[in-house]
Amino acid sequence: xxxxxxxxxxxxKRKRLLFFFKVLSFILLKVFENKIELHLKDYLPxxxxxxxxxxxxxxxxxxxxxxxxxxxxxxLRRKGQDPFRSNFVLGINHIASILNVxxxxxxxxxxxxxxxxxxxxxxxxxxxxxxxxxxxxxxNMINGLIIMFSDQLSLGDMVKIGDQQGRIKDxxxxxxxxxxxxxxxxxxxxxxxxxSQVINHSKQNNKKLTxxxxxxxxxxxxxxxxxxxxxxxxxxxxxxxxxxxxxxxxMEIQREAIKFKCQFLLTTTNKTNEKEIKRLINQTIIEIxxxx
Numbered sequence: 007x008x009x010x011x012x013x014x015x016x017x018x019k020r021k022r023l024l025f026f027f028k029v030l031s032f033i034l035l036k037v038f039e040n041k042i043e044l045h046l047k048d049y050l051p052x053x054x055x056x057x058x059x060x061x062x063x064x065x066x067x068x069x070x071x072x073x074x075x076x077x078x079x080x081x082l083r084r085k086g087q088d089p090f091r092s093n094f095v096l097g098i099n100h101i102a103s104i105l106n107v108x109x110x111x112x113x114x115x116x117x118x119x120x121x122x123x124x125x126x127x128x129x130x131x132x133x134x135x136x137x138x139x140x141x142x143x144x145x146n147m148i149n150g151l152i153i154m155f156s157d158q159l160s161l162g163d164m165v166k167i168g169d170q171q172g173r174i175k176d177x178x179x180x181x182x183x184x185x186x187x188x189x190x191x192x193x194x195x196x197x198x199x200x201x202s203q204v205i206n207h208s209k210q211n212n213k214k215l216t217x218x219x220x221x222x223x224x225x226x227x228x229x230x231x232x233x234x235x236x237x238x239x240x241x242x243x244x245x246x247x248x249x250x251x252x253x254x255x256x257m258e259i260q261r262e263a264i265k266f267k268c269q270f271l272l273t274t275t276n277k278t279n280e281k282e283i284k285r286l287i288n289q290t291i292i293e294i295x296x297x298x
Contacts, residue, residue, distance in 0.1 A: 025071045032064040052119065059116035066109040074102045093161065093177065097154030100179055142197070147179040149196035163208035164275070167194055213275045215283065217268040218257070219291050224298050229256065232294055236268055239290040246272055246279050
């Protein structure tokens with residue numbers, strides 16, 4: 007998480023420098039606008055359109071950046087949240103990026119002498135067709151913004167989405183990026199997240215460990231014996247396991263095997279202890295399977 011915070015800090019520094027550069031460029035443009043037009047009108051007949059496009063681009067970018075900075079600072083001061091874990095900041099940044107792209111498109115219209123209102127009116131049917139063809143992307147973008155502006159999932163949370171589990175590294179307009187225990191990047195579409203079962207382990211003070219396994223049906227198979235051996239193995243880490251949280255459930259009885267689920271809660275989320283507990287319980291399950 008420290009590396010991610012450093013990256014975000016550097017990104018914010020670049021945004022601030024870019025903001026001051028935009029403000030300085032806008033001031034210089036407005037001060038020397040008449041002189042620039044006077045000296046270049048013989049060489050560039052469309053210099054007025056160029057200046058109009060540049061003025062609109064810079065002024066809009068300044069307003070968007072200023073709005074982003076004020077909104078984020080007001081929200082964080084009110085909520086008292088860590089800016090590096092706040093989805094709200096992420097959502098505002100993405101909205102600002104979308105608005106900046108829209109401003110760039112309109113500026114290009116000014117540059118080529120096209121009136122934006124007339125242009126958008128003339129391509130209404132085309133825009134509807136484009137929206138229909140890209141509905142999956144639009145759905146993902148809307149779902150992404152819903153996730154960003156909710157408090158249920160935050161950057162750095164350990165989550166399980168469907169069969170995938172990992173820590174949230176980033177949320178984009180198209181997908182959520184997870185980092186699993188093997189340091190693999192997993193990208194899950196935002197539309198899938200809102201239709202899947204999501205478990206957020208970080209919203210709890212403890213973490214649940216689950217072990218699902220099968221045992222072949224035999225004369226020596228005893229559920230009480232299995233539970234006793236697993237409890238004994240887990241007792242080695244009693245200081246890290248919540249009291250009375252151990253359970254062993256019979257999930258399904260098949261023709262030749264029985265499916266079990268062993269669960270208990272950890273008092274703290276420590277990766278080293280978690281790996282040791284997993285290794286011990288898995289080894290115990292293997293030994294029980296050998297005996298049967």
